Amino acid sequence: MPVTQRDVDPNHKPIFFISDAHLGLSSETDDKRREKQLLAFFDHVRVTGHQLYIVGDLFDFWFEYAHAIPRHSHRIIQTLKTMVSEDIEIHFIVGNHDFAIGDFFTDELGISVHYHPLEKRFSGKRFLIDHGDGIDPKDVGYRFIKKIFRHPISIALFRLLHPDFGFWIAHTLSNLSRDHRPIKDRDQIYIDYANVQFNNGFDYLIMGHTHRPQEYHSGDHTYINTGDWMTLFTYGVFDGNNLRLEYWDAEPK
Ligand SMILES: [Mn+2]
Known part of the structure; x- marks a missing residue:
């Protein structure tokens, strides 16, 4: 992939990575609590950051009808739009739950949407950013x-269904699939995959999906799993020199 000027962070302002908030999954109270933390985090990105990568499954389900989008998302949408207007570059690598993110995000919000793993170069380092739902062959569930x-x-x-009915179907399937729960025995599979990508020439690999935060180093290479934004509130940050995993202080500020 050619390196463009925009791929290089001129200011070494941090670049942030988050995934797996699964907004819309839980009870309204629980969802609001998580959303509040996420909005606080977005404020932090606005003030200190340069770019934001949403590494999939921000929403537990997303579908864009011609005339309707999910109303529960409006505060998040509004904040993302404000961030774009303040020159924060936002990329959305779709997950296995919010795979139907579409032109509402590109056309109305100015967010770049990616349906495949994304290759980037920052400060001379090669990054691979992937939701991570294709890594474990046993990981069927919601991918089906x-x-x-x-x-x-x-x-x-x-599209022909009433949106309320469509979302009811999607949520019922999501609650059955249980794949928003952390799966421990996947950690090594993801590390093996990271080593393959390091051999392919990538310096850094960022994935989500497992809801298991990980930070793995091999020589100068780093793989981080961004964990989740449901119970752990973890995220990745690249400061121009190092990529690391951070825990957001989820207490009300
Ligand atoms: Mn996922």
Whole structure:
């Protein structure tokens, strides 16, 4: 991938990475609590940061009807739009839950949406940024639902449903799939995958999806898993020299 001027961080202002908030999954009270922390974190990015990478599953389900978008997302949407207007560059690497993020994000919010792992170069380092739902071959669950939903016929049929009914179906399937719970025995599979990508020439790998925060170093290479924004409130940050995992102080400020 060619390196453009925009790929290089001129100021060494931090670049932030988050994933797996699964907004819309829980009870309204729990969702609001998580959203509050996320909005506080976005404020921190606005004040100190340069770019924000959403590494998938920000929403537990997303679907854009021609005339309707999910109302529960409006505070998040509004804040993301403000950030873009303040020159924070935002990228959304879709997850296996919010795979249907579409042109509302690009056209209305000015966010770059990516449907495949994203390669970037910052401060001369090669980054690979991937939600991570294709790594473990045993990881079927919601990926199966994604496969069905991505088919043009399913999309056309789903569009015909009343949005309230469509979202009810999606949430029922999500609660059945249980794949928003952390799975311990995947840690090594992800580390093996990181080593493969380091051999492929990447300096840094960032993934989410497992809801298991990880920071793994091999020589000068680093892999971080951004954990989740449901119970752990973890994120990645690159300051121009180092990539590391951080825990957000989730207490009300
Ligand atoms: Mn996921």
